[in-house]
Amino acid sequence: MNLASLRNDWHGKVSGSVYVVRRTAYLLLVWLTTLGAMFLLHAAYASGGLTILKLLLLILYAILILWIAGSFWAATLGFWVLLTRVDYFARRRRAVLAASTGPLPVDGRIAILMPIYSEDPDRVYAGARAIWRSLEKTGAADTFDFFILSDTRDVETWVREECEWYRLCTELHAHGRIFYRNRKDNSARKSGNVADFVQRWGDDYRYMIVLDADSIMSGDTLVKMVRLMEANPDTALIQAPPLPVNRETLFARILQFASTAYGPLFTAGASFWQLGDSNFWGHNAIIRIAPFAAHCGLPQLPGREPFGGEILSHDFVEAALLRRAGWRVWLAYELRGSYEELPPTLIDFAKRDRRWCQGNLQHIRLIAAKGWHPVSRLHFAMGVMSYLSSPLWLMFLLLTGFEAYVQSQDIPDYFFGNHLGPVWPASFTVEMRVVLFFTLAMLFLPKLMSLLLILLDKTQRRAFGGFFRATSSALLETVFSILVAPVLMLFQTKFVWAILLRRTIGWPSQQRADHSTSLGEAVSMHGVQTLLGIAAGIVSYTYIPEYFGWFVPVLCGVLLSIPLSMLSSSVHLGRIARGLGLFITPEERRRPEVLLEFDKAMAAVQSGSVSAHNALHEPHAQALHLALLPPDELLSRRQLHYSQGLMYKAMEEGLHSLTTSEKRELFSRADSLRELQDWVWSTSAD
Amino acid sequence: MEREVLNASDSSASWLNDAQPALDTYLRKIGIASADLRSRWVAHVLAGLQLNIGEYAADDFVEQAIEGLRDAIDARLARIANLDIVHDRREIAGILVVLQEEQHAALVNTLFQDFGLTVDPEVRAQLRAAIASDRPRPVRTDAPLSMPVQEIQLRPMNPLRWLRRGTR
Numbered sequence: 001m002n003l004a005s006l007r008n009d010w011h012g013k014v015s016g017s018v019y020v021v022r023r024t025a026y027l028l029l030v031w032l033t034t035l036g037a038m039f040l041l042h043a044a045y046a047s048g049g050l051t052i053l054k055l056l057l058l059i060l061y062a063i064l065i066l067w068i069a070g071s072f073w074a075a076t077l078g079f080w081v082l083l084t085r086v087d088y089f090a091r092r093r094r095a096v097l098a099a100s101t102g103p104l105p106v107d108g109r110i111a112i113l114m115p116i117y118s119e120d121p122d123r124v125y126a127g128a129r130a131i132w133r134s135l136e137k138t139g140a141a142d143t144f145d146f147f148i149l150s151d152t153r154d155v156e157t158w159v160r161e162e163c164e165w166y167r168l169c170t171e172l173h174a175h176g177r178i179f180y181r182n183r184k185d186n187s188a189r190k191s192g193n194v195a196d197f198v199q200r201w202g203d204d205y206r207y208m209i210v211l212d213a214d215s216i217m218s219g220d221t222l223v224k225m226v227r228l229m230e231a232n233p234d235t236a237l238i239q240a241p242p243l244p245v246n247r248e249t250l251f252a253r254i255l256q257f258a259s260t261a262y263g264p265l266f267t268a269g270a271s272f273w274q275l276g277d278s279n280f281w282g283h284n285a286i287i288r289i290a291p292f293a294a295h296c297g298l299p300q301l302p303g304r305e306p307f308g309g310e311i312l313s314h315d316f317v318e319a320a321l322l323r324r325a326g327w328r329v330w331l332a333y334e335l336r337g338s339y340e341e342l343p344p345t346l347i348d349f350a351k352r353d354r355r356w357c358q359g360n361l362q363h364i365r366l367i368a369a370k371g372w373h374p375v376s377r378l379h380f381a382m383g384v385m386s387y388l389s390s391p392l393w394l395m396f397l398l399l400t401g402f403e404a405y406v407q408s409q410d411i412p413d414y415f416f417g418n419h420l421g422p423v424w425p426a427s428f429t430v431e432m433r434v435v436l437f438f439t440l441a442m443l444f445l446p447k448l449m450s451l452l453l454i455l456l457d458k459t460q461r462r463a464f465g466g467f468f469r470a471t472s473s474a475l476l477e478t479v480f481s482i483l484v485a486p487v488l489m490l491f492q493t494k495f496v497w498a499i500l501l502r503r504t505i506g507w508p509s510q511q512r513a514d515h516s517t518s519l520g521e522a523v524s525m526h527g528v529q530t531l532l533g534i535a536a537g538i539v540s541y542t543y544i545p546e547y548f549g550w551f552v553p554v555l556c557g558v559l560l561s562i563p564l565s566m567l568s569s570s571v572h573l574g575r576i577a578r579g580l581g582l583f584i585t586p587e588e589r590r591r592p593e594v595l596l597e598f599d600k601a602m603a604a605v606q607s608g609s610v611s612a613h614n615a616l617h618e619p620h621a622q623a624l625h626l627a628l629l630p631p632d633e634l635l636s637r638r639q640l641h642y643s644q645g646l647m648y649k650a651m652e653e654g655l656h657s658l659t660t661s662e663k664r665e666l667f668s669r670a671d672s673l674r675e676l677q678d679w680v681w682s683t684s685a686d
Numbered sequence: 687m688e689r690e691v692l693n694a695s696d697s698s699a700s701w702l703n704d705a706q707p708a709l710d711t712y713l714r715k716i717g718i719a720s721a722d723l724r725s726r727w728v729a730h731v732l733a734g735l736q737l738n739i740g741e742y743a744a745d746d747f748v749e750q751a752i753e754g755l756r757d758a759i760d761a762r763l764a765r766i767a768n769l770d771i772v773h774d775r776r777e778i779a780g781i782l783v784v785l786q787e788e789q790h791a792a793l794v795n796t797l798f799q800d801f802g803l804t805v806d807p808e809v810r811a812q813l814r815a816a817i818a819s820d821r822p823r824p825v826r827t828d829a830p831l832s833m834p835v836q837e838i839q840l841r842p843m844n845p846l847r848w849l850r851r852g853t854r
Contacts, residue, residue, distance in 0.1 A: 145826070166822055170787060176823050195833055202831035289831070297833040302840070321836055370839040619716045623782035626775065628824045670775055674756070681708055682749035 018088070019275055026073060026273040033069040037438055038062055044432045053403055060396045067385050068442050071266070075446035078269030082453055087272065090334045096231040097224055104143045104226055108206035110286075112144055112222070115193040117151040117186070119213040120513060121160040124148070125168050126601035127216050132172055134594040135219035144222070145205070146178040149193050151186040155663045158182055159615040162624050180628065184668070190282070191298055191314035202289045212283035214512055215242065218337030218594040225286040228332060236292065236327035237319065239278060239285040240338035241267045245587045245595060248514045249344045250577060251568035256342060257583035258477050261464065262450040267333035276328035277375035282315035284338045288327075292318070295325040301365060306358050306499045313359030316383055317366065320376035337592065344514045345569035346484065347525050350491040351511075357387045357495040390492035397554065401540055404547045447478060463586035473583050483557040483564055490529050490558065517569035519562075526561040533558030613655065615667070616680040625673065632669050643672055651679055705732065705751035712755055717786050717794040730801055731755045758801070766797060766805050766813055781813070784820045 041061055045054040081087045104110075112131065116124050128146060135141045148165055152158045165180040172178070183196055194210060202208075207229055209222060221240060228238055241263065244256045271278060296318045301308045311317050319329045343349040360383040366372075367380045451474045454460045455467060464470040537555050541548045557564070567573060577583050587595060615621040635643065646662050655663065666672045706728055713724040731754045735742070742750050757771075760778050764771040769778055785794045793816060796809050 166783065169822070170820060175820055179823065179825050181825050198831055199833050201826055201829050202833075203829035204826060293831045293833045295836060297835040299835050299838055301838075317838075365840055366838065368841040370841065619712060620783060620786040623779040623786070624822060626779035627777075627783055627822050629776065631776075674753075678749045678753045678756070681712060681752040682746075 022273050022275065026077065029073045029076075030066065030069045033073070033442070034062065034066045037065045037069075037435060040435045040438065041432075044435065053399060053406065057396065057399050057403060060392055060399070063385075064389060064392055064396060065439065065442075067389050068439065070382070072442040072446060074269035074273070075262075075265045075449065076269065077272045078265040078267065079446075079449040079453065081268045081272055082264060083456075087268070089271070089275065089330075090268075090332075093228060093332055093334065097227055100227045100231065104140050104223065105206075105230060106143070108143070108226075108230070109204060110144045110222075110226055111197070111201070111205040111208045111289075112146045112211065113149055113194060113197055113208050114147065114211045114213065114215070115149045115151065115190050116161070116213045117190070117193075118154055118157055119152075121157060121164045122602070122605040123512065124161070124213055125164040126598055126605065127211075127214065128178070129168055129172065129601040130216055130594050130597035131211075131219070131222075132168075132174065132178065133219075133597045134217075135222060136172075137593070138219040138223050140223050140226075141177075141219070143226075144177075146174070147197060147201075148178070148180045149197055150180065150182040151189070151193050152182060153186065153664055154660055155615075155667045158664075158667070159621060159625055162628055163621055166624055182628070184630065188298065188310050189312070189314075191311065191318070195297065198289060198293050202293050205289055207286050208289055208292075209286045210283055212340060214341040215283050216245070216339040216594055216598055217284060218592060221335055221337030222286075224335060225332075228330075229286055229288060232328065232330075234328050235276070235330055236288045236322045237280055237285055237329045239281055239329070239331045240335040241281075241331065241333055242284040242338045242340035243336075243585075243587060244342040245339045245585070246341050246598070247344055248571045248574045249516075249569050250573040251346055251349070252342045252344050252514070253574045253577060253583045254477050254480050254568070255349075256585055256588075257473055258481070259342075260585040260587070261454060261470075261474065261477075262447055264333065265446055265450050265453070267331060271331040271333045274331065274375055276330055277323055277373055278319070278329045278331035279379045280315040280319035280329060282313075284340065291322060291325060291327050295321045295327070301362065304502075306502060307362055307365060311359075312362055313356065313383065316360075316363060316376075316379055320366075320372050320379065323373040323376050324371050337594065339587070339595065341512055343512070345517050346487065346565045347517055347521060347569075348511050350488065350525070353387075353488070353492060354495050357492060358499050360384055360387050361496065361499050387492050387496055390489045391496050393489055394493050397551075401544060401547070401551070404544045408544055408546065444478065447474060450474075460586070463584075463589050465581040465584040465589070469581040469584065476582065480568075482553055483560060486554045486557040487526070487529060487561045487564070490532070514571050515569070516571065517566050519566065522562045522565045526565055529558050529561050533561070613680070616655075616673075616677045622673070622677050625667065626670055629668065629670055629673070632671060643669070647672060647675060647679075650676065702732065702747075705748045708748055709751055709755050712752065713798075715786075716759065716782060717791055718798055719791060720795055723795060723798060727755070727758070727798065727801075731758055734758070759798075762798065762801065765803065766810055767817070780821045781817060783822050784816050787820055790816050790820075 038058065038061070042058060045058060050058075081090075085091070114124065114128060128148065132141070132146060135144055148161070150158065150161050152161060161182070162180060165178070169175045169178050181197075183193060186192065188195065194208075197208070207226060209217070209225065211217065217240070225238055225240060229235060232238075243263065244252070244259045247253065247256060298311050298314055298317060300310060303309070322329055343352050363380040363383050367377050367384070372380075451471065454464050454470055461467060461470060465473070533555055536551070537559070540551050540555075578588070591599070615625050643665065646658065646666055649662070650658055650666065658666070666676055709728045709731060710724050713727055718724050718727070731751060735747075735751055735754050759782070760771055760775075763769070763778050763781050764774065767777070767781055771778070784790060785797070793809075793812050796806075797813065
């Protein structure tokens with residue numbers, strides 16, 4: 001079968017009834033499940049009449065169970081797809097890749113973008129080095145250019161980035177192929193950074209592959225993504241799901257295991273019903289530049305932050321804009337060789353959630369906006385619910401406790417009306433247990449299905465450490481997730497609350513490297529949570545002792561949050577777990593080549609070689625920094641005086657006395673840089 | 687506080703001795719391995735400064751010497767590479783970056799052999815080859831693409847307004 005016929009065949013199927021059938025099936029399953037659960041709960045609550053409190057609980061449960069059912073059925077469909085391998089579109093993609101083996105089109109150049117913001121340059125360039133080397137091995141590197149797009153403000157990191165970039169180009173003989181740019185004005189954060197690329201160099205390229213600072217992608221996968229784009233001219237974006245790798249702390253290793261073991265189920269399921277209306281995850285995706293430029297210029301939302309202003313979670317909006325313009329967005333869940341790194345500790349994970357929470361809640365305003373594809377609205381709603389579900393769960397728990405208290409105060413009346421004998425109150429314990437079982441099953445069955453998939457496949461089973469270790473890891477992960485879930489619920493509730501109070505966060509850089517959580521940090525982050533847990537335990541034990549047992553799983557996680565956070569941040573425990581064969585992932589057991597390249601690059605890191613002072617004192621660093629600066633703009637008299645004032649401040653009080661933006665001001669202009677250098681050399685030459 | 691102004695008769699003063707090691711270190715760091723070559727360059731720069739010695743304050747002298755040295759280096763490179771010392775500052779800095787690579791150590795010594803106006807065509811060719819292979823090229827030539835800002839028509843989020851509209 002040639003490529004043209006594959007293409008036609010593809011379009012034939014896409015325009016057919018597949019979309020309707022799959023989506024109808026999925027939505028029916030979700031709604032029927034929700035209605036079933038609601039029916040059971042309503043039956044249980046109906047005794048004694050429907051009070052306002054019960055009605056409120058019913059509404060909350062309806063929202064939550066709808067959310068859970070959506071996730072559960074996506075996972076179940078994913079399980080079915082992966083088990084039977086019947087997904088037409090994945091098979092078609094494989095066929096396209098098998099049929100297109102020639103060189104990549106010479107007229108369609110590809111830019112790999114790595115937007116960075118105050119990241120560890122050693123880590124960034126180790127990733128870039130691994131990707132480039134892997135790309136060279138495919139023989140297709142000539143079609144690619146690599147852009148390190150820095151938004152870094154801090155001068156020390158900026159200078160290090162430049163030096164490392166030059167070293168990388170020299171080492172890989174890639175001058176004129178790997179580029180570096182530090183943006184003068186970092187407006188609109190990452191989306192602004194990418195938009196700046198498109199506006200300056202976009203016309204030179206047909207595709208861009210957008211990475212994150214911690215992304216690693218194999219050359220083979222990059223080439224495959226390009227081939228898939230070439231075969232699908234109506235597609236503007238293909239997302240390759242990234243697998244988490246490289247972290248060593250116990251917390252991150254458990255998460256790595258969970259994402260690698262359970263993730264494919266969810267991505268296959270999501271792709272099953274979303275089809276060509278999938279979402280963009282912000283990185284590890286290939287984008288057709290022309291439609292992106294034409295349709296993805298992001299506006300500012302009216303009003304002030306956190307709900308107005310710059311669009312923070314730009315990826316969802318960009319995917320929705322592409323869909324609005326009629327372009328397809330696919331999730332190629334079967335693509336491997338796409339990696340990212342996870343936050344190393346529970347606290348870092350929560351901090352990342354804080355940023356994502358603000359971005360996703362901003363989408364509340366976008367759900368109802370005019371012109372979106374219905375699936376795009378669903379993406380927005382799901383993004384919002386991924387954070388809003390936490391306060392809703394908390395509210396549901398609190399109201400359930402209150403309802404239990406109200407019930408416990410009721411004195412049953414056995415003799416009423418014309419009945420001769422006592423009338424025993426109807427017991428709805430069975431219904432309540434069924435509801436609970438139902439909910440828990442939907443939460444935990446996807447884990448079981450994933451484990452089943454692993455155990456049924458010999459290669460996978462071995463890759464996860466064998467039957468016993470894979471099963472033990474899944475069990476322990478389940479216990480861990482039960483303990484951590486209420487802690488994250490409290491964190492996310494706090495974040496949502498803060499955002500509703502219109503408290504914004506800035507754009508803090510992330511702590512990505514492995515590190516342990518200190519007692520002080522753990523107490524400051526989890527202290528209030530622990531106190532809340534103690535109070536909730538005392539209240540529930542005192543007022544509703546018969547229901548206390550139901551709250552124990554939630555209370556345990558909260559009460560243990562401090563030791564849990566500290567212990568799980570331990571690299572030592574993470575290594576012990578690996579030694580025991582627990583939480584092993586296939587990428588750990590047999591490192592893919594691109595990750596081996598990354599390991600090699602990280603091992604060769606020369607630490608602490610360059611700083612701002614070096615940039616002034618080392619002619620090499622200074623010349624490099626000067627060579628990379630854009631031409632100086634003419635300054636007004638006021639600006640000149642300001643700049644000169646900063647220079648005197650640096651000379652009289654030292655460079656360290658300048659703030660980040662002041663230092664940046666001096667390092668951004670060739671004339672002030674030279675003046676500073678002359679001063680440093682005259683005062684501290686060795 | 688009044689600053690002490692230098693005069694030519696101070697030529698043997700300590701400020702001259704202070705400047706020499708700083709200039710020597712600077713030259714060593716840009717890759718000139720030959721001590722003899724370095725000392726000739728230091729002498730050349732200091733001689734140039736002494737012509738206008740009356741313009742400098744004593745505590746500024748080393749700074750002036752460094753600036754003079756860097757200007758002399760830039761001028762030399764600009765001449766060899768046919769660049770304009772004012773307008774092509776970045777390109778000249780780029781050449782300095784290239785020259786500090788180990789593989790070009792021999793070329794550095796050749797380039798700074800003299801301060802004269804004539805340049806050996808062979809040296810120029812060598813420099814051109816080095817620049818072509820290793821010069822830092824931060825970005826490609828611009829290939830701009832317009833990215834019009836999209837319109838997103840938000841609907842009011844106030845449920846009361848929805849209710850009111852619904853009842854209408």
